Amino acid sequence: MVRKEKTTTGMRLPPQHQGLEVKIPSFFRCPISLDVMRSPVSLCTGVTYDRASIQRWLDSGNTTCPATMLHLPSTDLTPNLTLRSLISHWSASAASCSPVAGSAAFFAGPSPAALVRQVASSGADPSAALRELAAYLSDDDVDEFEKNALVGAGSAAETVAFVLRRKGEQISVAGVEAAVRVLAAIVALDGIEDPNKKRVAAGLAVDAAASAASLARVLRGGSGLEARIDAARLAEFLLANAGAEAKVAVAESSELVAELVRLVGPVDEKGGLDKKAMDTGLSCLAAIAGSRRAARADMVRLGAVPAAARALHATTEPSSSAKALRILESAVGCAEGRAALCKDAEQTVPAVLDKMMKSGRDGAEAAVAVLWAVCHKYKDRRAAEAAAASEGGLTRLILLLQSGCSAAARQMALELLKIYKVNAKSCLAGYDSKTAHIMPF
Secondary structure: OOOOOOOOOOOOOOHHHOOOOOOOOHHHEOOOOOOEOOOEEEOOOOOEEEHHHHHHHHHOOOOEOOOOOOEOOOOOOEEOHHHHHHHHHHHHHHHOOOHHHHOOOOOOOOOHHHHHHHHHOOOOOOHHHHHHHHHHHHOOOOOHHHHHHHHOOOOHHHHHHHHHHOOOOOOOHHHHHHHHHHHHHHHHOOOOOHHHHHHHHHHHHOOHHHHHHHHHHHHHHOOOHHHHHHHHHHHHHHHHHOOHHHHHHHHOOHHHHHHHHHHHOOOOOOOOOOHHHHHHHHHHHHHHHHHOHHHHHHHHHOOHHHHHHHHHHHOOOHHHHHHHHHHHHHHOOOHHHHHHHHHOHHHHHHHHHHHOOOOHHHHHHHHHHHHHHHHHHOOOHHHHHHHHHOOOHHHHHHHHHOOOOOHHHHHHHHHHHHHOOOOOOOOOOOOOOOOOOOOOO
């Protein structure tokens, strides 16, 4: 790759500064753009590029490293935090002696700090300021150190989280949605450090019940599907990073659970499911199911079982199937959940069996736990008959036993085998009794 020399600055210095020059270390420059890197990331070859430049290269269909021209077995981009820190310190020192270097970072309109102050002002409508903050955080040209400084020292996370906790104040759905966009951007950005991301959860957890109500409000009346997905992801992030008391408050929010069930789908009058929305909704519902046993009955009442069953029929993604199976596993732990599953046993039980070997180890063990609960422990006749009649059901149980599953799953699978009547006419129907090579998960 031929590289051309580039001058230190792209503009002519004013007369009073023409004797000044800022020397830029060569390894601070992106090998593609030759500009100082704003967000340095490394490829698997070890070469570091500016994120915007290398992303454009990859998005153009290239599968090689631009500097070495080696084939890329992986296109994952890993933030180079050490180099980013060095560039940040150099930028700060260069700015103190060069007006040109100090003016490199530019953001039109009010400064981000001023926007945060506008959001914090109790007498102002925060919607416009929040939208500008979301645009600032989503701008790839803004240095990620500046974003981290805004979230950390600038207290942007806590200030915006307070918008979701406000009670008795007239904030439009658009305002709450804009706040969700800002917080979701903070959580999603690779360049934001984990301690700063956790400031989002800490800010929401101060009044988790009010935060959950605001997230449910966006899920119910957001301007589009992306806004609803952002709200669900934020709820899941809160569940993963908050304390026990906050988790209980989120799990007990009936309006939030109801909107998550609705997010799973269908999303239109024709019964269509959006894969991204479905997976996000399942992920958050699975987190709620795993955080509080007492929430099971409420989830069942609000329709989590048929939603998970629809997802099993619709998805081909192992991760989505595993989440749906974990929701069903939690649901059958209560009588209401077992009744909801067995109500449509002829459709749901075969779907569980079908996904048993298609959803990874966790999904397989969740599937066998669901079947064991309804068919063996509580002996529901409809569920047992549906399992026995399912084509390939016996085969899947045998494959599970041979796959190195946990001791508990193995015991449940052995007990489930009893529902299959093996005789001379139906001996291991559909199962090849010859030597088979069983692939692990």
